[in-house]
Amino acid sequence: MRSESDIRLMIQPRNVSFDWADMHLHYMDGSPLATHLMNVMHLALPAGEEWFVETFKEALPYIDDEDLREDVIGFIGQEAMHASAHTTVLQYLKDQGLDPTPFTDQMNYLFGVALTKRPSEDANPRHGLVERLALIAGVEHLTAFLGNWALNETRMDDADVDPTMLDLLRWHGAEEVEHRSVAFEVLEYFDARYSRRVRAYLLIAPTMVWCWARGVRFLMQNDPTLSTPDSRRVRWSDWRAVTKQGLFPNGRSMLRASARYFRRSYHPSQEGSTAQAVRYLAASPAARAANK
Numbered sequence: 478m479r480s481e482s483d484i485r486l487m488i489q490p491r492n493v494s495f496d497w498a499d500m501h502l503h504y505m506d507g508s509p510l511a512t513h514l515m516n517v518m519h520l521a522l523p524a525g526e527e528w529f530v531e532t533f534k535e536a537l538p539y540i541d542d543e544d545l546r547e548d549v550i551g552f553i554g555q556e557a558m559h560a561s562a563h564t565t566v567l568q569y570l571k572d573q574g575l576d577p578t579p580f581t582d583q584m585n586y587l588f589g590v591a592l593t594k595r596p597s598e599d600a601n602p603r604h605g606l607v608e609r610l611a612l613i614a615g616v617e618h619l620t621a622f623l624g625n626w627a628l629n630e631t632r633m634d635d636a637d638v639d640p641t642m643l644d645l646l647r648w649h650g651a652e653e654v655e656h657r658s659v660a661f662e663v664l665e666y667f668d669a670r671y672s673r674r675v676r677a678y679l680l681i682a683p684t685m686v687w688c689w690a691r692g693v694r695f696l697m698q699n700d701p702t703l704s705t706p707d708s709r710r711v712r713w714s715d716w717r718a719v720t721k722q723g724l725f726p727n728g729r730s731m732l733r734a735s736a737r738y739f740r741r742s743y744h745p746s747q748e749g750s751t752a753q754a755v756r757y758l759a760a761s762p763a764a765r766a767a768n769k
């Protein structure tokens with residue numbers, strides 16, 4: 478069920494660009510852990526978003542509803558732009574002596590396995606496609622949650638977070654909130670069964686958490702400025718300190734978000750505010766520069 482206050486608007490990509498020349502390696506308040514928690518997003522999301530684009534292109538010929546087709550085309554444009562913006566951070570990390578390639582290769586492999594069309598699907602192309610759309614709808618619930626968090630976490634404004642990076646986080650977050658209903662509505666168009674949605678989420682959400690934990694460990698281990706084994710360790714208490722400072726969402730809020738996805742009446746429009754997202758996009762330095 479859509480939220481009554483949700484506004485339906487035309488989804489379109491913004492041709493943003495970001496310059497990392499002045500950014501410090503530990504751009505989240507000087508904290509390696511908080512920074513690397515964010516960095517996992519730059520490492521993992523391009524692979525995921527590129528595969529979303531491929532899967533949605535595959536779904537498009539089956540969609541007859543004109544409004545939904547328009548949303549899907551806008552979604553494809555936005556996700557492609559997100560992937561390319563995050564990829565620029567990978568080069569920055571390489572220039573700082575932190576080569577993320579071993580981890581990004583793993584992410585490409587994982588999303589490739591999860592979302593590529595298999596030869597066995599030829600007999601029933603829709604079946605495999607719907608499974609993949611259900612996985613994407615699950616990931617999009619999590620990205621909308623993260624986007625809504627980034628827009629509303631005012632403690633990031635008080636901390637010493639690189640302003641260009643903060644704009645990237647909030648620009649991406651705002652567009653995730655803006656298009657948060659698309660993957661869900663595409664899934665409902667193909668298969669509205671509750672069991673399909675829940676099964677896919679139970680598979681994809683723990684996988685995402687596992688990827689995140691693995692990515693943070695990889696980055697801490699390979700950070701050239703962390704010289705001792707102790708400084709490279711990821712401790713539970715450090716993670717709690719980062720979330721307490723408002724530099725990453727805490728575990729409880731993530732669990733609550735997951736519980737909302739299991740409601741039968743769930744609709745992504747109940748999460749976050751389109752009006753707030755649009756307001757941020759009107760003020761975002763990168764989005765404004767893209768409009769010129």
Ligand SMILES: [Fe+2]
Nearest residue numbers: 526556559653
């Ligand atoms: Fe995205």
Ligand SMILES: [Fe+2]
Nearest residue numbers: 556617620653
């Ligand atoms: Fe998205």
